[in-house]
Amino acid sequence: MPWTHETLSGSRVELEPLAERHREELAAVAASSPDSFRFFTFDLARPELFDAWFRRGLEAGELPFATRHRASGRLVGSSWLMTHAPEHRRCEIGNTWVVTSEWGAGVNTEAKLLMLAHAFERLGMRRVEFKTEATNGRSRAALAALPAQFEGIHRNHMLVRGGESRDSAWYSVIEEEWPEVRAALRARLGLD
Secondary structure, eight states: OOOOOOOEEOSSEEEEEOOGGGHHHHHHHHHTOGGGGSSSSSOTTSHHHHHHHHHHHHHSSOEEEEEEETTTOOEEEEEEEEEEEGGGTEEEEEEEEEOGGGTTTTHHHHHHHHHHHIIIIISOOSEEEEEEETTOHHHHHHHHHTTOEEEEEEEEEEEETTTEEEEEEEEEEETTTHHHHHHHHHHHTTOO
């Protein structure tokens, strides 16, 4: 199936394919929420790092989304389908961030539901991966709650934030698990 994306709509959020029209508003949102990037690979609250990240989103062949809060109409973050391995029907959901004011409000939960549905049901993926900094307890708890399966820690996996060493915790959902994960996410969001 083609590696492509479209606007994905839920009851709380709309995920829009990242485009130049999102740059200014998303940069302002990132700058207003520096705590969102405590565990991020680099600090998107810094304009020069945001610009590099945004440019990569438009040019790198990934499928980045801008996350729009439906009720308010404002952008509240971003998440990407990335690290596509078409020969293995595998990809990753990553580069995910949400402004702190929306933490715990179901925004990220619904975004994951929409992206996983797109990956499994439209793109034909067999496996969707997630990785997060091993010390990021909030992110790890969210991934476990999907539920995604914990696969282990890759030690010294990445250099982040100007040379800091990062161990990464890996999680995944495979196609056989998707119906159960979909049902769990819909129940958490009160959609059933």
